[in-house]
Amino acid sequence: KQEVTQIPAALSVPEGENLVLNCSFTDSAIYNLQWFRQDPGKGLTSLLLIQSSQREQTSGRLNASLDKSSGRSTLYIAASQPGDSATYLCAPGGGNKLTFGTGTQLKVEL
């Protein structure tokens, strides 16, 4: 059974800082990994998708890396803004389904 852990569980930073969110998973037999953000009480917004054959994917201020063999992914957020405040979830895909991590709750302060 896939187990997904995200560190840190919560993070509070001043605006403008560069951030790294970590995700580790136990089963490396994945076909892709998605990063999502979730605002309180809302649905999930897809941020980035990395295929298992890729090492990195970028979208705007976001960069995600994947090391499948070691079961790790990181999400890098450059020049953080208050609008980035949300919970960030990683979800490795395997066996025709996504398994979600425990999430990192991010607060970016003015």
Place this chain on the structure above:
Amino acid sequence: DTEVTQTPKHLVMGMTNKKSLKCEQHMGHRAMYWYKQKAKKPPELMFVYSYEKLSINESVPSRFSPECPNSSLLNLHLHALQPEDSALYLCASSQEVRTEAFFGQGTRLTVV
């Protein structure tokens, strides 16, 4: 357009009621999913439909009954629920299984 639409946004139901949640997408996706999310927890998979056929049931109690009447629509029929079933129910779709998933805004269900 990457929109998945869920209705209703909020639902309060009694333990003897029957209700349905609806999910719709017009992206031509052939895989659709139901997830359940309890407060402060990650989403957990309930069901996967691929080409309108149920392909995964994660041992969900029979009081939850999914239905996929066509490739754009996914329903979740609810009957005799318990208060512990109160949660955010999320629908998602993807082009095929194993491709990028897009989620709706969820239905907040409260069972009283």
